[in-house]
Amino acid sequence: MSAPIIQLDRVTRSVSSGAWTLTILDDISLAIPAGQFVAVIGPSGSGKSTLLGLMAGLDRPTRGTVIVDGHDLGSLGEDEVARIRGRTIGVVFQSFHLIPTLTAQETVQVPLELAGRTDAARRAAQLLDRVGLAQRGHHHPVQLSGGEQQRVAIARAFASEGSVLLADEPTGSLDSRSGDMVLELLVGMNTELHTTLVMVTHNPDIARRADRVITLADGRVGSDSLSS
Amino acid sequence: MNMRFVLRMAWRETRATWGRMSLFALCVACGVGALVATESATAHLTRRIKQESRSLMAGDCSLTSRRPFDPDLRARVAALVAEGVVMAETLETLSMVASPDSTATRLVELKAVSPDYPLYGRLVTEPADAVERFGRGGGVLVSPSLVAQTGLTVGSRLTVGELTVPIVGVLTSEPDRLGDSFRMGPRVLLRRTEMDRTRLTGWGSRVSYRLLFKLPARLDVQSVRRRLVPDASDRRLEFRSADGGQPQIEGFLNRTNAFLNLAGLAVMLLAGVGIAVAIHTFVRQRLETMAILKCLGATAPALIGVYLTQAVILGTAGCIMGAFLGVAMLKAVPGLLAGVLPFAVEMPPIPLVIARDVGTGLLLTVAFSLLPLLRVRRVSPRAIFNRAVEDGTGGAARDPAAWATLAGLAALCTLLTVSRAGTMKLAMQFLGSFALTVVALLLAARLLLWVVRVVPAPGAFTLRHALVNLRRPGNQTSSVLVATGLSVFLLQSVYLVDTMLADEFLLALPDRAPNLYIVDVQDDQKGGVADALASHGIQALETVPLVRGRIVEIGPKPISELHPDPAKAPWWVNREYVLTCRNHVGAGESVVAGRLWSADGPRRAEISVETVTASRFGLGLGDRVTLDVQGRRLQVEVTSLRSVRWGTLRPNFFLVLPPYLLEGLARTHFTVAHVGTEAERAALQRALVRRFPNLMVIDISAGVAVVRAFVDRLSWVIGLAALLCLVGGLLVLIASIVMTRRHRTYECALLKVHGATRPMLVRLLALEYLLLGLIGGTVGALSAWLAAHWIATHTFEMTLSGRLPSVALGGLLAGALTALAGALASSGILSQPPLAILRDE
Secondary structure (H helix, E strand, O other): OOOEEEEEEEEEEEEEEOOEEEEEEEEEEEEEEOOOEEEEEOOOOOOHHHHHHHHOOOOOOOEEEEEEOOEEHHHOOHHHHHHHHHHHEEEEOOOOOOOOOOOHHHHHHHHHHHOOOOOHHHHHHHHHHHOOOHHHOOOOHHHOOHHHHHHHHHHHHHHOOOOEEEEEOOOOOOOHHHHHHHHHHHHHHHHHHOOEEEEEOOOHHHHHHOOEEEEEEOOEEEEEEEOO | OOHHHHHHHHHHHHHHHHHHHHHHHHHHHHHHHHHHHHHHHHHHHHHHHHHHHHHHHOOOEEEEEOOOOOHHHHHHHHHHHHOOOEEEEEEEEEEEEEOOOOOOEEEEEEEEEOOOOOOOOOOEEEOOOHHHHHHHOOOEEEOHHHHHHHOOOOOOEEEEOOEEEEEEEEEEEOOOOOOOOOOOOOEEEEEHHHHHHHOOOOOOOOEEEEEEEEOOOOOOHHHHHHHHOOOOOOOOEEEEEOOOOOHHHHHHHHHHHHHHHHHHHHHHHHHHHHHHHHHHHHHHHOHHHHHHHHHOOOOHHHHHHHHHHHHHHHHHHHHHHHHHHHHHHHHHHHHHHOOOOOOOOOOOOOHHHHHHHHHHHHHHHHHHHHHHHHHHHHOOOOHHHHOOOOOOOOOHHHOHHHHHHHHHHHHHHHHHHHHHHOOHHHHHHHHHHHHHHHHHHHHHHHHHHHHHHHOOOOOOHHHHHHHHHHOOOOOOHHHHHHHHHHHHHHHHHHHHHHHHHHHHOOOOOOOOOOOEEEEEEOHHHHHHHHHHHHHOOOOOOEEEEEEEEEEEEEOOEEHHHHOOOOOOOOHHHHOOEEEEEOOOOOOOEEEEEEOOOOOOOOOOOEEEEEHHHHHHHOOOOOOEEEEEEOOEEEEEEEEEEEEEOHHHOOOOOOEEEOHHHHOOOOOEEEEEEOOOOHHHHHHHHHHHHHHOOOOEEEEOHHHHHHHHHHHHHHHHHHHHHHHHHHHHHHHHHHHHHHHOHHHHHHHHHHHHHOOOOHHHHHHHHHHHHHHHHHHHHHHHHHHHHHHHHHHHHHOOOOOOOOOHHHHHHHHHHHHHHHHHHHHHHHHHHHOOOHHHHHHHO
């Protein structure tokens, strides 16, 4: 087995409000090797999205360490984490989170421009072509269907050619046909580009296609199994 | 920082938000326009006055005295003339003139001039060759107003004192006289050699003797000054140089310049607040975009760079628009100033001023934008998972960068204000009142939000929701309060300055205000003058005795110890004061401390002092003052302080004594009367002068009309400043309303879904804005009143009495206007179908 690209060591994430404290993730340790497709499942409120946020460096653990591609995210400043994210991590959200003022082409260009790529426009056009939206580059999010928006988001996530892709219920807001198309794209591009894919999902069919399934319950790892 | 990303993203954001952010550019345009117009106008005026200074003085320098020049001085002058200095001499006095051919009588300003006069500039006459005829002697030149008032023409004879001479021409321009404004009467110009024949320069006459000098290049003004006035403390001689300017004109110009420059800056600062409000709201609306960009790897400096670049793009567009706006406004200024100044002033655009003001506009745009943009650093990308992006407002108070930016902004504003106000004191008063008003408005907003939170919500639906709207997340309470309050503050300040000037310059006189002054009435002429008035059916409004005296000691200290160097002492220290005695408070006066003596009270050596004079000398009740009146030393105690409104045209005095103290002293009397028509005044003038040739009878109605016309012009300029403030304030208000439009559209759609009708929503919105307008307007108006009161008392040495009711009315009007503006700017929200709005969200 290759060395882990994502490693969580005794990670706890809790939030306080006044007198009470809510523990969302409780003492979780994980190691995800490069290239693995991991599905994270569990009931609502079990901490799936929080776990993904910690892996993306979008949040900090209350205790424990999160190491991605050799970087201890908890020890770095926010801007440094942002730079690592730009180089290494792509994120796909359930509600797409496209910038409403940018066209599809510009949306995919943004991470490439942030990385200082001079071929941003050409590469963005290739990626849009790859997700089947070559003709929709000049359209704004409001002019696209939900499935199309999510495909733009996938193209954006793969744009930086990072080694990790994190997806938070990417098909949760889509009908089954669009959902299938998005899933095929994610899995297909993950295989093509040899990325590590961590996907939060409620869908058991998606989980069955993963190399590994981690089940969360009440903020703890209930089960962690490799697919046969 | 990746500049390519920053520039591209800034352009994309600008493109997408151009409509909403155009208000931002308009705010900048308004501010820069005001800066360009005011600074260019004042630069042109100052330059023109400098250019004209030699002509305005008619020489390089001058020496003035109230007495004939003594032989020693004449010898010093002769020595200078021997070295190539050209000298001209003038004598000026007031005199009544009459026509032997008609019944016309007028008080005129008589000026006798030597052949070399003027040394710079020229006399312009009608007909043009009248100057030569005047130069040959045997005639006088008169100003057009004398011709108009008396019907005399060229060729008519005029009796000046004991001399009767023909009028050889009409004097249309005289270099060192600024038209007939602020003059006691029309000009009559005669030759110096003929002055003695008038016998008007004898003992007791009030003549101003002046020598004008034109210096050769090798002599500098200061060396001439030292040779002419070796004793700098000699107050009998007044030396002026053209380089030193015209104190009266420059004093007026400096105050006007400072006022206009500050008005321009006030609009720019108001625009700055508009910029901050727009960016603040914009940042809040773009939080999700920022969070997404952070997810994609954008750093906080890169994001600040994006939005700062956007601010600079919009600010540049605003600055360019502002430059055009300023130049357009500048074109209107010569028309506004026509008749105010004795020369025409052209107002072409000044590229350097435009460049500087555009730079200032951009600098302020960046400075005012940076403060709200710092929040970008506190936007956390994790919030994207919660679907409720935090607004990043928390923690600003503990953010050193925010404090550093605020300090930089304050330093920049101080620098700009000091450079424009001319004096540090005025700059600090202006900035202090501006900053205190902003703080007061922010505190008022906090207080309002606290009250709304703790007081139980009322039952009425619209009122309840209007109050709830005030404290909803992302509310606009602070921004609308600051916008409304600051606009009202600036407008009211301008209004108060305007009314202060109107008070000072006679715009608010009653119908029966004095229009005829009778000066130099002797004790034994009092009855005769009263009889003459009565025979014309007129009763004097007031007759007061006058004596002249100096303050020689304040407490035990001689006045010379207070200001050891007389040359540097302010004018009020060593001046001769005109005193009166009476047992009552005069018209336009009120006792503000102590009590005025009564006619039947005990005789005490006491004095009543006008408040500004008292503060100049540091006098309070119980302090002792020693006066020198005609050689008699009067030691008196200050027992009352009076506030005086000087614009009533009634005789008012800095110092008033009990009548018994002036018994036995030589005094004259001053009578003021109201006489209905100009013909009646002329008839009375003739009758009085015929019977009492020593009297000066002055019809002041023409002078008052001139001053009124002048202040009227000035009011236009002030009105322009007020208009700029109003436009700036409205822009900020509309900006803050429009920027929160999306949020309100969504709320209104939701309320509609649940059954709210459009009239209900209109009432709700109007009520919300009415509340904000009323509170903002009241706080702004009160701040303006306090600031104007402070500045009036401590800078302009004027009094600002009353005005609170009109200030309160201003607050109410601001509330109504804000409600109207709020309802109008929100009207589009109500016409949109709710489903489309909800789907978009």
